[in-house]
Amino acid sequence: xxxxxxxxxxxxxxxRRAARSLDDVERAALDREPALDALAALEPTxxxxxxxxxxxxxxxxxxxxxxxxxxxxxxxxxxGGASVVSVLxxxxxxxxxxxxxxAVRAAVSIPVLRKDFIATxxxxxxxxxxGADLVLLIVxxxxxxxxxxxxxxxxxxxxxxxxxxxxxxELERAxxxxxxxxGVNARDLSTFELDRDLFGRLAPTMPPGVxxxxxxxxxxxxxxxxYxxxGADAVLIGEALVxxxxxxxxxxxxxx
Numbered sequence: 088x089x090x091x092x093x094x095x096x097x098x099x100x101x102x103r104r105a106a107r108s109l110d111d112v113e114r115a116a117l118d119r120e121p122a123l124d125a126l127a128a129l130e131p132t133x134x135x136x137x138x139x140x141x142x143x144x145x146x147x148x149x150x151x152x153x154x155x156x157x158x159x160x161x162x163x164x165x166x167g168g169a170s171v172v173s174v175l176x177x178x179x180x181x182x183x184x185x186x187x188x189x190a191v192r193a194a195v196s197i198p199v200l201r202k203d204f205i206a207t208x209x210x211x212x213x214x215x216x217x218g219a220d221l222v223l224l225i226v227x228x229x230x231x232x233x234x235x236x237x238x239x240x241x242x243x244x245x246x247x248x249x250x251x252x253x254x255x256x257e258l259e260r261a262x263x264x265x266x267x268x269x270g271v272n273a274r275d276l277s278t279f280e281l282d283r284d285l286f287g288r289l290a291p292t293m294p295p296g297v298x299x300x301x302x303x304x305x306x307x308x309x310x311x312x313x314y315x316x317x318g319a320d321a322v323l324i325g326e327a328l329v330x331x332x333x334x335x336x337x338x339x340x341x342x343x
Contacts, residue, residue, distance in 0.1 A: 088146060089276040093228045095179045096204035104209050116215035116244060123220040125198040125247035126267055128170045129298050131320040135311060137340060138200065138300065139169035139333070140325030141191060143182035147279045150182075152329040157187040158194035160333060165195045167337030171221065173200040173323060185217045192218030200249060204228060211240050221247045221268075226257040227276060238264045249300065258289050262297075269293060270300040270323065283310070287317035308343035315343070 104112075129136050141157045144150045154160055161172045174191050175183035183203075192199050198220035205211060205222055206229060214222045222241045224234060234250075241248040250266040252258045253275055261269050271286040283304045290299050301314035302323040314322050328336055 088279060089225075089228055092146070092177070092180065092276070093204045093206055096177060096210070097206055099178065100207055100210050100213075103213070109209050109212065112209065112212045112216050116212040119215055119218060122215065122245040122247070123198040125171060125200075125221045126298065128198050129268065129300075129321050131298065134341060135315045135319060135343075136170040136321035137168065137311075137337060138171040138173050138321055138323040139164035139167070139328055139337065140173040140175065140202070140323060141183070141187060142173075142175050142325035142329050144180065145326070146180045147274070148326060151326055154329065156190075158190040160329070161191040161195050161199075163333045164328070164337065165197055167334035168341050169197065169337060170321065171198045171200055173202045173223075173325070175325075176201055176203045185213060188214075188217045188219060198247075205237060206233065208237065208240055211237055211244065211246075215244045215246060219246060221249050223249050223251060223270075225251045225276065226260050227251075227253055231260055231263070234260065235264060238266070251302065252289070253285070255289060255292070258292065262294070267296065268298045268300065270302045272302040274303040283313065284317075286314055286319060290318040305340075308339045311340045311343040 143154050174188045175181040176185050200221040201214040201219035202223045238248050249268050250261040251270040252261050271289050273281050273283050273285050281304050286301045298320045300321045301319040305324045306327045311322050
């Protein structure tokens with residue numbers, strides 16, 4: 088599944104590059120206002136931080152929500168206390184787009200994450216050109232030299248890499264990069280199986296100074312409390328927010 092998702096993302100990026108050159112996208116990225124400081128926004132506090140996601144669909148759950156106005160949804164996330172808005176820009180299985188990211192960036196004052204299957208510098212420049220402050224890098228999808236190159240480019244453009252891991256070996260690879268923001272996804276993107284206790288096993292092995300993000304399997308306040316008790320500084324939440332009242336749900340999760 089992960090290989091198919093990455094292959095599709097590369098095909099789509101190649102089509103966009105044929106219509107808009109790398110030089111053009113690079114210039115647009117460099118002309119953007121500076122990216123917001125996502126590490127400061129997610130700095131550990133007495134209250135868990137929430138990364139709230141604009142998510143229409145997923146391969147595991149199918150269609151979740153229409154979301155005709157992603158900017159309005161993101162604004163409700165900000166009002167509800169989210170620290171970062173994540174925007175899925177993958178169109179084939181998640182129903183997202185770069186236009187969604189641009190609309191969200193124009194609507195909120197908090198950092199915005201481009202969540203996609205990033206595998207080329209072109210996609211990183213696209214992210215900054217569209218206004219992203221963070222870029223997701225999935226360790227399982229990338230060989231280490233490519234991961235290191237993309238991680239470096241994200242930083243050079245003033246953005247923050249969210250380096251996503253799924254096991255101890257991938258966490259070691261993330262730490263080799265001196266990554267400051269590391270996610271642990273409870274969903275194995277190769278099999279789509281869930282392991283809600285994976286975060287609790289990996290978090291204690293992360294060094295001080297790393298901001299720890301728990302991803303997936305968050306449907307109720309008890310799930311947030313579970314991750315927080317295991318050491319999560321932030322929790323990424325998508326499905327539970329787009330299928331209910333975003334502000335009310337955020338309030339419940341933050342209180343957990």
